[in-house]
Amino acid sequence: MRFREGDRVRVRADDRAGHVRTPAYIRGKSGWVAAAHGEFRNPESLAYGDEGLPKQPLYLVGFRQTDVWPRYPGRPTDTLYVDVYEHWLSPEEGSA
Amino acid sequence: MSQGHGHGHDEHAPIRHDGHSSPLARRARALEALLTEKGVLTPADIRSAIDALVSRTPADGAKLVARAWVDPAFKARLLADPKAAAAELGIDLTSYARLGVVENTDKVHHVVVCTLCSCYPRMLLGPPPAWYKSLNYRARTVADPRGVMREFGLELPPKVEVRVLDSTADMRYLVLPRRPPGTEHVSEAELRSLVTRDSMIGVSNPQPERAHV
Structure with a gap:
């Protein structure tokens, strides 16, 4: 597990085809690791008859809604949490 | 509905x-x-x-919620290890995906969506309603959750943090809604009937008495 709870992370901005479980609307956005769920078979290869190995750590990543949607119509304190596999995350610049 | x-x-x-x-x-x-x-x-x-x-129904979810409302120790176990807590009530979830239970309070309100498909805590709620799978709900819940909840009749105070959970991967999420005010003397069995499917998705709150249609 590369990240720990509280780490600042950025979702990779890759545009990848196939059974990708990282929604496009959070790609390139930065947030924080809210929880580590453990390791799971990688659905990106599992979906195509492969074993989905090596397993990928899965994290619950939190975002401020206003960081995801520049014109978010709700409150500035509202948040969004998405489950993201480790290979989609990079450490946020400037974080420890 | x-x-x-x-x-x-x-x-x-x-x-x-x-x-x-x-x-x-x-x-x-x-x-x-x-x-x-x-x-x-x-x-x-x-x-x-x-x-x-398809035989699963929201009754199992409601059973867990009502017990959590009347038993704080059970609630703590449900939030920490949902499958083990469900097993205490005779609900076997061993063969299902990982489950997370998130609690709504006067400070935080959770609402669940799956923008990629229709991931849903079927093991506790049965098959998802058609609107949950609609593009409209999936696209708008992440971008304007307060607007979507308003359409379900739920207007949350500005001070409440709205927390959207997009279940994109191996986790399924069940919302533990707030116990309606004025139900302090209501029995656990009666409380169960107040716990609606929609309140366990997070688009509405349970009402003290179910509206008769």
Whole structure:
């Protein structure tokens, strides 16, 4: 597990085809690791008859809604949490 | 469910395509035929697996919520290890995906969506309603959750943090809604009947008395 709870992370901005479980609307956005769920078979290869190995750590990543949607119509304190596999995350610049 | 909020219509829509001609349906039938032919599965196995999937109802979710409302120690166990807590009430979730239970309070309100498909805590709520799978709900809940909840009749105070959970991967999420005010003397069995499916998705809150339609 590369990240720990509280780490600042950025979702990779890759545009990848196939059974990708990282929604496009959070790609390139930065947030924080809210929880580590453990390791799971990688659905990106599992979906195509492969074993989905090596397993990928899965994290619950939190975002401020206003960081995801520049014109978010709700409150500035509202948040969004998405489950993201480790290979989609990079450490946020400037974080420890 | 009310027809006024723009999500309820699909549930009664007539089936216009029988699905027999779609490539996915043909692929599924080919796989089914192969598995049966090779003796991996019998048609009865397939039938009973489908029955097991669709026989789940929100009653199991409501059972967990009502117990959590009356028993703080159980609530703590439910939030920490949902499957173990469910097992205490005779609900076996061992064969299902990982489950997270999130608690709504006067400070945080959770609402669940799956923007990529229709991931849903079927093991506790049964099959998802048609609106949950609609593009409209999936696209708008992540971008304007307060607007979507307003259509379900829920207006949250500005000071409450709205927390959207997009269940994109191996986790399923169940919302533990707030116990309605004025139900302090209501029995656990009666409380169960107040716990609605929608309140466990997070688009509404349970009401002290169920509205009669």
